Amino acid sequence: MKPVQYLRPESLSALERCLQQHPQAQLLAGGQSLLAAMRLGLTQPSHLVDLQDLPELQNIQLEDDHVWIGAMVTHARIAAHADLQRQHPMLAQLAAGIADPQVRNVGTLGGSLANNDPAACWPTGVLATGATLMTNQRELPADAFFTDLFTTALLPSEVLLGVRFPVCASAQYVKYEQPASRFALVGVAVTRATRPNNRAVRVAITGLGHGVRRWPQAEAALQAHWSVQALQGLNLPEDWAQSDVHASASYRAHLSAVLCRRAVAADTGESASLRAQAGPAPPWPHNPAPSARPAALLEGAITGSHHLPHPLRSVWQALLDPAVLQPCIAGCDTLQRLDETHYSAVVKVGLGPVSARFVTQIQLTPVRTPDQGEPTECHLHVAGDAGSLGQGSATVVVHMHSETSDNGNPGTRLVWHATPQVSGRLAQLGNRLLQASARSLSGQFFVRLTQVMGSPNMASASGGFFYACCSRLMRWLRYFFKR
Numbered sequence: 001m002k003p004v005q006y007l008r009p010e011s012l013s014a015l016e017r018c019l020q021q022h023p024q025a026q027l028l029a030g031g032q033s034l035l036a037a038m039r040l041g042l043t044q045p046s047h048l049v050d051l052q053d054l055p056e057l058q059n060i061q062l063e064d065d066h067v068w069i070g071a072m073v074t075h076a077r078i079a080a081h082a083d084l085q086r087q088h089p090m091l092a093q094l095a096a097g098i099a100d101p102q103v104r105n106v107g108t109l110g111g112s113l114a115n116n117d118p119a120a121c122w123p124t125g126v127l128a129t130g131a132t133l134m135t136n137q138r139e140l141p142a143d144a145f146f147t148d149l150f151t152t153a154l155l156p157s158e159v160l161l162g163v164r165f166p167v168c169a170s171a172q173y174v175k176y177e178q179p180a181s182r183f184a185l186v187g188v189a190v191t192r193a194t195r196p197n198n199r200a201v202r203v204a205i206t207g208l209g210h211g212v213r214r215w216p217q218a219e220a221a222l223q224a225h226w227s228v229q230a231l232q233g234l235n236l237p238e239d240w241a242q243s244d245v246h247a248s249a250s251y252r253a254h255l256s257a258v259l260c261r262r263a264v265a266a267d268t269g270e271s272a273s274l275r276a277q278a279g280p281a282p283p284w285p286h287n288p289a290p291s292a293r294p295a296a297l298l299e300g301a302i303t304g305s306h307h308l309p310h311p312l313r314s315v316w317q318a319l320l321d322p323a324v325l326q327p328c329i330a331g332c333d334t335l336q337r338l339d340e341t342h343y344s345a346v347v348k349v350g351l352g353p354v355s356a357r358f359v360t361q362i363q364l365t366p367v368r369t370p371d372q373g374e375p376t377e378c379h380l381h382v383a384g385d386a387g388s389l390g391q392g393s394a395t396v397v398v399h400m401h402s403e404t405s406d407n408g409n410p411g412t413r414l415v416w417h418a419t420p421q422v423s424g425r426l427a428q429l430g431n432r433l434l435q436a437s438a439r440s441l442s443g444q445f446f447v448r449l450t451q452v453m454g455s456p457n458m459a460s461a462s463g464g465f466f467y468a469c470c471s472r473l474m475r476w477l478r479y480f481f482k483r
């Protein structure tokens, strides 16, 4: 592995040159997330470009209608800023509630926003205030900045310079901490604009699992009537939240509504009545209710349906043939047949920002073969170990029946249901990212299967493994006798 080079530009133009010259470089703020990701092998920049010498990114400036905070300002500086505490208490309080003094002394506003952790506090404060993010290339409204979890609208060469927060008539952030990391299990920010004729309300929530988001129903209710009462009976849809090792989706959805009421109560002074209505903080979900889904199980099964322009028997045999399977599995380095139904494989999988190498055991169980009638059924149990990153497994049920294609040729309809599970660090990536990766891998598998089955080397898959061995032997013999 090449050593990482350290660069420390002293002006914006020098910084831009660094990024142009080294496209694999990564910006370094406090390193609180970046260095941890590098240590885990999740990212391998060629250069680290340290932002600490850029004065443009360091200042806090208060104006009549907004406050400017540079991207490199640490959480500790924001928390301790006397004018901010007085004029924009939510920003100072939000910063003061982040993690512990060590993280606050080094972690930065810009790093937190660029990282866009789905449990981070700053994205909520920025989205709820309707702030504007300034980069070296453009201005971005908060609504356009947070595009997905761990993903923002920032381009690879773009540097976040700072954030312009508008002054609000009211702004409150309430978070319920996950006690080990002190990240938000759920955090809710509620703001009300200063304009006398348009007291627009914005509500943003972090910790749901999909990334920060607004809650338009609560905003409409509060705009109609600025009180805790306006929120009574309003529940966050459960499918907006994810279950994980820390809490179930229903717990997170419930907590969001409770925290939203508390944020409003902190402004209206209705705290006492809030307690009577909302009750005490819900108990910590050490043992999620039996109805809650297991912690690292992806939400629901993933299903797919494909038409393959080959007769059912050919498809069936191809699926039992390692010579066919290996090129169909994206990132599959090796696939070895251990016995009739067991295989081992090494597969590299890209999961969003993470690249994981799984040592995988596969068990293939034919349940109903073509000789026994249609639809045929085959079960696939896959268990992969990605070392320190965690483990993944999936049970896939595949059904197939004959289906004539549009041009009258015999074909096969293949329907599959997969129930994937991940644990360890991989589980922290969140269901959405894992779902997207699982879907993309499965989609690629069937596209490749169609291509492999249609290729001249696979003129007939009807011989399955035996056919593949024979054709390899024939190729080898032809090669040998030509020499």
Ligand SMILES: Cc1cc2nc3c(=O)[nH]c(=O)nc-3n(C[C@H](O)[C@H](O)[C@H](O)COP(=O)(O)OP(=O)(O)OC[C@H]3O[C@@H](n4cnc5c(N)ncnc54)[C@H](O)[C@@H]3O)c2cc1C
Pocket (backbone or CB within 6 Å): 026, 027, 028, 029, 030, 031, 032, 033, 034, 035, 051, 071, 072, 075, 097, 098, 099, 100, 103, 106, 107, 108, 109, 110, 111, 112, 114, 115, 119, 120, 121, 122, 123, 154, 158, 159, 160, 161, 181, 182, 183, 184
């Ligand atoms: C134990 C722990 C608990 C935490 N708890 C919380 C919490 O409760 N709430 C919360 O909000 N946060 C929390 N954090 C996050 C922390 O506050 C940091 O802000 C976050 O980890 C980012 O770190 P950093 O600022 O050092 O940026 P880095 O780690 O240096 O950078 C993070 C990413 O942002 C990019 N980047 C940095 N600056 C810029 C820029 N100016 N322009 C473009 N890209 C940039 C980097 O290239 C990198 O990809 C916690 C962190 C830890 C380690």
